[in-house]
Amino acid sequence: MNIALESPEMLLLIIPVLVAGFYLLRKTKTKLVEWRILVALLLVLALAAPYTTVTRTISEEDPSLVLVQDQTASMGIFPEETGTDLYKALTAGTPTTLVQLTGEKTSLGDAVTQYSGLGNQIVLVTDGNSNSGKDLSDALKFAKDADTPVYFVQPELKTNDLSVEMLGDKTVVVNNQNEFEIVVRQASEQSTSYFIEIFVDGKLSQSRQFTQEGRNNTIPINQAFTTLGAHNMSVKITPSGEDLNAVNNEFFKSVYVIPKPKLTLVTGETGSPLARVLSNLYEVSVVNGYPGAGNLTDSKVLVLDNQFIDTFSEAEIKEIKNYVSNGGGLIVVGGDRAYNYGNYLNSSLEEILPVLSKPSEFKGGRNLVLVLDVSPSTAAHGTQGDILSNAIKILENKNLKDANVGVIAFGNAAYDVSNGFVFMGLPQNLAILEEKIKTLTPTNQTETSLDQGLDITKQMLEGKDGELDAIIISDGGIEDSYDQSLQTAQTLKDMGVKLYFIHIRSSAPSQTDKTRTFYAEKLMQELGLENNYDPLDIGGRTNIIFEETAEPPEEGEENKSEDLGTYPLLEYSPENFIMKGVNLTNASITGYNQVTPKAGAERLAITVTGQPVLTTWRFGLGRVAAFTTDNGEGEGTLWASALYNGSNSKLISGMTNWAIGNPQAEEGAVVDAPDTWLNTPSDLTLIMYDEGVPQLKLDGAQLDLALTGRNTYEASVNPDKIGIHDISGYPLAVNYPLEYLEVGLNKDIESLILATGGKTYTEKEARALLLKDARQNSERESNDPVSLKVYVLLAALVLYLGEILVRRIREMRKLKQAQGETGTGEAGA
Missing domain, CATH: 3.40.50.410 (von Willebrand factor, type A domain)
Structure with a gap:
């Protein structure tokens, strides 16, 4: 039995009790003082309120259920009776509270959090698409911690619905081919057809008929813009079959076109594949040697291509270090003169890099x-x-x-x-x-x-x-x-x-x-x-020994491309900004520099032997990428020529865009505001690089700006109409309410429910099994505190009364003895 104290600080009273007790013992030297000290100690212990916990099993024949019925706008494709009929069936057998979610936002996470605990069990009748409030996975974990079972009832689809969305960057570079994705979703898994139309700046760009078999269909498109400033795109689908809502059949996207960012490329091979890719995408200054601090100021990124460490003086490396610390980007490309071949190890330049120029300690793949x-x-x-x-x-x-x-x-x-x-x-x-x-x-x-x-x-x-x-x-x-x-x-x-x-x-x-x-x-x-x-x-532990993965080449062999064969590349952080949209399935290299990532660095691409090829980190305000293979030419070694062709070159552009960070020139007034959904505010940011009065207008109406940092202003904008809006020349797209984006049952909710100990049912299964399972789950162990204070007080009282009783008995014995001695004396007389 574990015993704890509610007020342990009360035990400090033991000190004066003991001090007084020892003082009285020295003065009187009687057993009475010892008894009284013991009683006083028990009283102090009672003040500290000792208690223990008792575990007991609680079982409810009529468990308390909370049925959360999702009646938001996206639920129109399901029968409304699913929730109401189940509520009637449950409330006939056990106390059940009905909670209905309505409107154009679904806050499932908030509902689960609100009704967790207090002995409740939660039943969700929903499509599982939560788009507002607390994250549903976090809410389910909270319910699990609160010992609240959560059940998911899948409504049956009665009609189909389609939605369309366009994904892609908002800020793009002039004259570059930009990839956008059109995502068409449907509630059912049946074959459906629709006619799709894509508009650029209000003019029809392309159209065609599609037949879709699965729930989602992603359609990639490429679009270049030849003029700077605000542009817009939109996509519209016209379904041939069932489609409940028309509001989500059209999607708007705003685009802001900026000049090509300025880069500085330090290279001895001006015609390399790397130089060609960068020159096609950016405004590149090519130099064969250190460009000078003045030239770096106007450059977003400095690219060092296969450079010996002796190419730069200590003063120049210090300038590079200051440039990166203050927000500049740095990309260091490998080759036979860089990293382990370029004497980078323990150099001043290596301090900036996310890697050490020595073989990696671990092998992967x-x-x-x-x-x-x-x-x-x-x-x-x-x-x-x-x-x-x-x-x-x-x-x-x-x-x-x-x-x-x-x-x-x-x-x-x-x-x-x-x-x-x-x-x-x-x-x-x-x-x-x-x-x-x-x-x-x-x-x-x-x-x-x-x-x-x-x-x-x-x-x-x-x-x-x-x-x-x-x-x-x-x-x-x-x-x-x-x-x-x-x-x-x-x-x-x-x-x-x-x-x-x-x-x-x-x-x-x-x-x-x-x-x-x-x-x-x-x-x-x-x-x-x-x-x-x-x-x-039971109690045993496995001792599986994994076979070694392929060994990397011995140091010194990397430069012999004709002897190396090929090393396929693997993605290690596919969700990273750089790697999104990059497919390395057919990407291989024949050589690389041997490096070891530093603590805090992130590997994004490696060979199958585990050698890092692209490693990144932040240095001060800047971003640094270590690209530890060559520029695709390498004076004939051709380590990585495959990475500069076709779709593989997205790795190069992604790496460079990440290093650039903010592609807009740091001059004038720069506005940034993400596209949004109807009734969902967009947080706008204005940075004033030049002196002037910050002013912005939304569709001609003045905006109230709040100063939040040095030359930085913010505002929240929430237009009440769908379409393209104007913020002093900067575009903002507002689309249909977010509620209409995800259609049909969310397939991820079942795994979320199961992972947190819940169960999922069809409507028929719920009527037959849910109440039975709820009764079974109502059996739970409860740890209830039991106070021991009364027992301590009782012990003190017994001790005190015992001491009085013993003392009285002794006194009576002494009195009888005295009376006996007196009687004997009188008789003798």
């Missing part, structure tokens, strides 16, 4: 998927904790430091826990993945669908290069899906995936009988992978 069993049997047999702890132990293997890892959980259904692959080279990624694994809970339905988990594994590993691994961690109860699992596992093996099966055996007789063949073992035997079967008892 591994893609690993953990397939974790979260079926009910893992909880019943006590193996769930071992499954999760073994998964975490694998993640912490130092040989996976440069690996991409994905995590899949399977029970009655399988879902992607990690949301794709996660790079293990960043400590925060490891921590996030471990936390997601720790929060996994067993599903409520009895099926164990390993085959579905392997299907998702196959989808994740298709098209991946390097080492491919998949590790199944399960209690082995896979008999129901054995045949399908074997078939998919064989496909994975044929793809070159190395499969492992960690079998956590419980103490049940069926699991401890070592004379029998388990389904898990049988699966690996039929695949011919007996050596990759690892049976563990």
Whole structure:
């Protein structure tokens, strides 16, 4: 029993009690003082309010439910009766509160947070598209922490709806081909047709008929602008079949065209592929040597192409350092005179770079998927904790430091826990993945669908290069899906995936009988992978040893391109600004500089052997990119010529655009305001580089600007009409309300619900099973505090009364003894 104190500071009163007690003991030297000291100590302990906690199980026959019915504008494609009929069915069997969300914003996260706790259980009848308020995934985690089960009821689609959106940069460079994406979404998964029209500055640019099979269709388009200033684009679809809402069939995009940013390229090869790509996209000053501090001032980025360290004096490197610290961009391109060949190691220039010019300590190129069993049997047999702890132990293997890892959980259904692959080279990624694994809970339905988990594994590993691994961690109860699992596992093996099966055996007789063949073992035997079967008892830990990935070439070999072969490149941070839109599937190089990323740097592209090729970081206010292969020419070595051709050149433009940061010239008045949705404000920023009175007008009406920094002003604008608006010559597009963007059921919500211990149902399943599951989930343990103060006071009282009683008995004995002695004396007389 653990005992704690409500007011531990009261124990300080023990000091004066002891001091007074010792003083009285020295004066009187009687047992009475000792008793009184003990009573006083008990009274002080009572003032400190000791208590303990008692765990008890609470079970409710009529659990309290909160049914959140989504009746916002996007729900018109579903029957309204789904929520109301379910509410009637539930309220007949248990107390149920109905909460209805209406209007043109869906705040599911706010509703889940508001009704979590207080013994509630939450039922969501919604399409799962939350577009306002608290993030839904964070709200579901909050509900889990508050011991509030959340159930998701999927309404059945009654009609289709289509929406269109155009994605792409708002600020673009004059005369450059800019890529935009048109995304058409539909609520159903049926085949649908529509006519699409694309307008540029109000004039029809292109049109065609499309037939779409899936939920989403992405259509890339290219568009160049030959004049500076405000432009606009729009896209309109005309569906041929069912389409509930017409408001989301047209989308507007504003574009602001600026002059080409100025770059300075220091190179000895003015005709290299790198120089050609940069000259096509930017205003480039090409020099063969240090350009001088004055020339750097007007340049957004300094590009050093294959330069020896001795090319620059210490004073010049100091000027480069100041230039970057104050916001300039720096790109250092490799080759046979740079990095490990250019004596960069321990130099002043290396202080600015995100890499050290020495071989990288870790080798990568591994893609690993953990397939974790979260079926009910893992909880019943006590193996769930071992499954999760073994998964975490694998993640912490130092040989996976440069690996991409994905995590899949399977029970009655399988879902992607990690949301794709996660790079293990960043400590925060490891921590996030471990936390997601720790929060996994067993599903409520009895099926164990390993085959579905392997299907998702196959989808994740298709098209991946390097080492491919998949590790199944399960209690082995896979008999129901054995045949399908074997078939998919064989496909994975044929793809070159190395499969492992960690079998956590419980103490049940069926699991401890070592004379029998388990389904898990049988699966690996039929695949011919007996050596990759690892049976563990509860408490056991796996010791999987991963094979080494391909070794990098010995130092000194990188310059011999004819002897190297090719090194395919891998994306390590696909969500990074630079890597978005870049596809390195067919990109390979034949040489590179050996470098090691510094702490805090981010690797974006590497070879399959784990060698960094593009590494970035921030230095002061500036941005620095280490591109550790050559300019595509390299005086005939041709390490990276493939990176400057076709779509691969997006890596070069993406890297340069990132280094530029703000492409607009720092002069005059510069406005920035993102396009927005109706009834959603856009935060506008105005920077005054020249002296003058800051003034802006929205469609002719004066805006109130607030000074928020040096020469920086802000305002919030919220036009009440859809279309293109004018902010003193700067364009702003306002589109249909955000509520109409995502149509149909959100497929991600099911995995979110399952990952936080909830359940999903169809409408029929909810009527049959939800109340039963809610009653089962209402059984919970409660830790209630129990005060021990009364017992301490009772002990003090007993001690005090006992002392009085003992003293009275002694006094009575002495009195009788005295009376007896008196009587004896009188008799003698």
